[in-house]
Amino acid sequence: MSATATAPARRRAVRARPAAGARRKTLLWIAKHAITIVLCIIFIAPLVFVFLTALMTDEQALTSELWPQTWNWSNFAAVFAKSKLVQWTLNTFLYAALATTFTLLSSIPVAYALARFRFRGRKLAFLLVITTMMLPPQVVAVPVYLIWARFDLTDSLWPLILPMLLGDAFSIFLLRQFLVTIPRDYTDAARVDGCSDVKTLFKVILPMARPAIAAVALFQFFYCWNDYYGPLLYAGVDQEGWTLSLGLATFKAFHSVQWNLTMAATLLVTAPVIVIFFLAQKVFIEGVTLTGVKG
Amino acid sequence: MASRAHAAPPSRWRRSEGLRALVWLSPWLVGISIFFVYPLVATVYFSFHRYDLFTLEFIGLDNWRYLFKDDRVWTSIQNTLWLVVFMVPAQLIFALGVAQLITRLKSGLGLIRTIVYLPSLVPMVAGTVAFVFLMNPSTGPWNQLLALVGITGPDWFGNPAWSKPSLTLLAMWSCGNMIVIFMAALLDVPKHLYEAASIDGANAWRQFRSVTLPMISPVLLFSTITAVIYALQYFTQAMIASRVASGSTDSAGSVFTPGYPDQSLLTLPQWLFHAGFRDFSMGYACVMALLLFAAAMLFTTVLLRRFRYAEEVS
Numbered sequence: 025m026s027a028t029a030t031a032p033a034r035r036r037a038v039r040a041r042p043a044a045g046a047r048r049k050t051l052l053w054i055a056k057h058a059i060t061i062v063l064c065i066i067f068i069a070p071l072v073f074v075f076l077t078a079l080m081t082d083e084q085a086l087t088s089e090l091w092p093q094t095w096n097w098s099n100f101a102a103v104f105a106k107s108k109l110v111q112w113t114l115n116t117f118l119y120a121a122l123a124t125t126f127t128l129l130s131s132i133p134v135a136y137a138l139a140r141f142r143f144r145g146r147k148l149a150f151l152l153v154i155t156t157m158m159l160p161p162q163v164v165a166v167p168v169y170l171i172w173a174r175f176d177l178t179d180s181l182w183p184l185i186l187p188m189l190l191g192d193a194f195s196i197f198l199l200r201q202f203l204v205t206i207p208r209d210y211t212d213a214a215r216v217d218g219c220s221d222v223k224t225l226f227k228v229i230l231p232m233a234r235p236a237i238a239a240v241a242l243f244q245f246f247y248c249w250n251d252y253y254g255p256l257l258y259a260g261v262d263q264e265g266w267t268l269s270l271g272l273a274t275f276k277a278f279h280s281v282q283w284n285l286t287m288a289a290t291l292l293v294t295a296p297v298i299v300i301f302f303l304a305q306k307v308f309i310e311g312v313t314l315t316g317v318k319g
Numbered sequence: 320m321a322s323r324a325h326a327a328p329p330s331r332w333r334r335s336e337g338l339r340a341l342v343w344l345s346p347w348l349v350g351i352s353i354f355f356v357y358p359l360v361a362t363v364y365f366s367f368h369r370y371d372l373f374t375l376e377f378i379g380l381d382n383w384r385y386l387f388k389d390d391r392v393w394t395s396i397q398n399t400l401w402l403v404v405f406m407v408p409a410q411l412i413f414a415l416g417v418a419q420l421i422t423r424l425k426s427g428l429g430l431i432r433t434i435v436y437l438p439s440l441v442p443m444v445a446g447t448v449a450f451v452f453l454m455n456p457s458t459g460p461w462n463q464l465l466a467l468v469g470i471t472g473p474d475w476f477g478n479p480a481w482s483k484p485s486l487t488l489l490a491m492w493s494c495g496n497m498i499v500i501f502m503a504a505l506l507d508v509p510k511h512l513y514e515a516a517s518i519d520g521a522n523a524w525r526q527f528r529s530v531t532l533p534m535i536s537p538v539l540l541f542s543t544i545t546a547v548i549y550a551l552q553y554f555t556q557a558m559i560a561s562r563v564a565s566g567s568t569d570s571a572g573s574v575f576t577p578g579y580p581d582q583s584l585l586t587l588p589q590w591l592f593h594a595g596f597r598d599f600s601m602g603y604a605c606v607m608a609l610l611l612f613a614a615a616m617l618f619t620t621v622l623l624r625r626f627r628y629a630e631e632v633s
Contacts (some may be wrong), residue, residue, distance in 0.1 A: 056420065056423065056424065057424075059420060060421065060424060063417060063420070063431075063435070064431060064434045064435075065590070066435075066492075067435055067437065067438055068432050068434060070438070070449055070450065070492065071437075071438070071441075071449075072454055073453055073460050074449045074453070074457075076451070077452065085458065086457075086458055087458065088457065088458060088459075088460075088463060090385060090460050090463070110605050124387060130346055130350075131347075133343050133346075134343065134344055134346070134347040136343065137339075137340045137343035137344050139342075141336050141337075141339065141340035141343070142336055143336055143337035143340040143341075144337060146340070147627065149344065150626070151623050151626065152351065154619065154622060154623060154626060155616075155619055155623070156355050157352055158544075158545075158548050158615060158619040158622065159355070159612075159615060159619075160548065160551055160552035160588065160611055160612075160615050161552065162552060162554070162588040162591050162592065162608060162611060163358075163362070163609075163611050163612045163615065164354065164355065164357075164358035164608070165357060165591070165592070165595065165596075165604075165608065166358075166361075166362060166363065166595050166601050166604055166605050166608065167357065167361035167362055167365070168354060168358050169595075169596070170361075170372075170601075171353070173372070182571065182585065187350065187354055188355075190346050190347060190349055190350025190353070190354070191346060191347035191350045191351075196347070197512045204547070219344070221339060222349035237530060237532075246440070249442065250442040250443055250444070251565065252443060252444050252554075252555040252559070253554050253555060253592075254559075256592075257592075257596065266567075268442070268444075269442060269443070269444040269445075269555075272442075272444045272445060272448060273448075273558075273559055274445050274562075275448075276448060276562075276563045277354060277562065277563075277566060277568070283452055284459060286448060286452070287449070287452060290445045290448050290449050291445075293442055293444070293445045294441050294442060294445045297440050297441070297442060298437070298441075301437070301440050305433065308436070309432065309436070309499055312436075312499045312500060313499060313500060313503040315496075315500065
C-alpha cells in the first residue's frame with residue numbers, strides 16, 4: 025500500500041521542479057554526446073596520424089611535426105619498390121584463401137553432426153571442441169613442428185593450411201552454436217520425407233546457416249591474413265615465402281630511418297582488411313555477436 | 320516436446336545415429352588425434368629429454384630442475400601474469416563502459432559501432448608498429464598531445480616500467496570485438512527491468528549492479544575467460560613492440576634478445592618460442608609448454624563447467 029502511495033508522490037515532486045530536471049537532462053545529454061565524440065576521435069586518431077606520417081618526406085617523418093609539408097604520395101610506390109610487398113600479398117592471400125576453403129569444407133560437417141545427431145559422447149565431443157579452441161597454440165608447437173619437419177614441409181606455409189582439412193575448433197564451435205538454434209522440426213521433417221543426412225545438410229541446414237557460414241569464412245580469412253605466429257614458425261628465412269605480417273614486422277629494421285615508409289607499409293597492409301570490412305560489415309557484426317552472446 | 324515426439328523418425332534410423340555421427344566426425348577425430356592428443360603426450364615425453372632436432376637424449380628431470388635456475392622463465396611468467404591481472408580487466412572495464420555509453424545513444428549507434436570496431440580489424444602487426452611510432456617521444460604525436468594538458472610523457476615502449484601499460488593502451492584501442500559483444504548483450508536486457516528498478520528508486524549505479532550485471536553475466540564470463548586465455552598466449556604484439564622499438568631483426572645470423580626493453584615484454588609464450596625455435600632447446604621448451612597448458616586448462620575448466628550446465632538445461 026505504501027509503495028503505491030510513494031510512487032505518485034515522487035512523480036509529483038519531479039513535476040514540481042521541471043526547470044531543474046530539464047537542465048539536468050540537457051547537461052546529461054551534452055556530457056553523453058561529448059564523451060562519445062571524444063571516444064570516436066580516440067579510436068580514429070591513430071589511423072589518421074599514421075596516414076599523415078605516411079605522406080611525409082623522410083626528413084620530416086623524423087621530426088615531431090604532425091602535418092605533412094608536402095604530400096608525398098610516391099611513398100606508397102616506394103614501399104612496393106623497396107620490398108617484396110606484391111609477393112607477400114600473394115602468399116598471404118593464398119594462405120588465407122586455401123585455409124578458409126579447407127576450414128569450411130571440414131568444419132561444417134562436424135558442426136552439423138554435433139548439433140543434430142544424438143549419440144553417446146556428444147557432450148564430451150563438444151567439450152573437446154571448446155578445450156582445443158582454448159588451447160594456446162604454443163603448447164603443442166614443438167611436436168607439431170617436428171611432424172611437419174619429418175614431411176619436409178617446414179619453410180613453407182603448408183603446415184598452416186593442411187591441418188584445416190581436419191577441422192578448426194573455433195569454426196566448429198561457432199557453426200555448432202548457430203546450428204543448434206535451427207528448430208529440430210525442420211530436419212525431422214526432412215527425415216520423414218526420406219532425406220539422407222547429406223541431403224538434409226545441403227537442402228535444409230546450409231541455406232539456413234548462410235549468415236553463420238559467412239561469418240566463419242570471414243573470421244578465418246582475417247585470422248590467416250593477420251597471423252604472425254604461424255608464419256614466423258614455418259615460413260622460413262627466405263623473404264620470397266613470407267606473408268605480409270612477417271614482412272611488415274621486419275620492415276622497420278631494414279628501413280630504420282624511414283618512419284614514413286614504415287607507416288605507408290602499415291597502411292597498405294591494413295587497407296584490404298578495411299575494404300572487406302566495409303563491404304561485409306553486417307556479416308562481421310552479426311558474427312561477432314554470435315561468438316559472445318550465444319556462447 | 321510434444322512436436323518432437325510427434326515427428327520422431329523411425330527407430331532404426333535412431334539406432335544407427337551413433338554410427339553415422341562417427342562417420343561425420345571422423346576427419347575431425349583424426350585431426351585432434353594428430354594435432355592435439357599426440358602432441359600433448361609427446362610434449363610430456365620431450366620434457367624429460369634433451370632434444371635439438373638432431374640428437375635425443377634422456378635426461379630425467381634436468382629440464383624441470385633448470386626451470387628453477389632460469390631467471391628469464393620467472394620474469395616471463397611475471398610478465399604474462401601482469402597481462403592477466405591488469406590488461407584483461409582494463410580491456411573488460413573499458414569495453415563495458417564504451418558499450419554502456421553507446422547503447423544509451425538515441426541515434427548514430429550503427430556509425431559509432433563501426434568506428435569503434437574498426438581498429439580491432441587492423442592487423443596486429445600493423446597496429447603494434449603504428450603504436451610504437453605514435454608513442455615514440457621524439458617523433459610521435461602522443462606525447463605532444465599529452466604536453467598540451469601539461470603531462471610529460473615517458474619513453475613508452477623504451478621504458479621497462481611503461482612498455483606493458485603501452486601495450487594495454489593498444490589492447491584497449493583494439494577491443495572492438497568485446498565492445499560489439501557487450502553492446503548486443505546490453506541491448507538484450509529487457510527494458511521493463513530498468514523501469515521497474517527506477518520505480519523502486521534505484522539510481523544508475525544500483526541499476527547497473529542489480530539489473531545489468533546479472534543479466535549480462537554469461538556473456539561477461541565468456542568474454543573474461545577468452546580474454547584471459549588470449550593474455551596467456553600473448554605473443555605477437557609483445558614481440559613486434561620489442562623488435563620495432565629496439566630496431567633489431569629476428570632474421571638468421573642476427574642476435575635478437577626478446578623482451579626489449581629490459582625483458583619487460585618477455586612473455587611466457589615468447590620465451591618458449593625462443594628457447595625451442597631459436598636456441599633449439601626443445602625439451603626445455605616443452606616444460607614451459609606444459610606450464611602454459613596447466614594455466615590455460617585452469618581457466619578453460621571454468622568455461623567447460625558452464626557449457627556442461629547449459630547443455631543440461633537445454
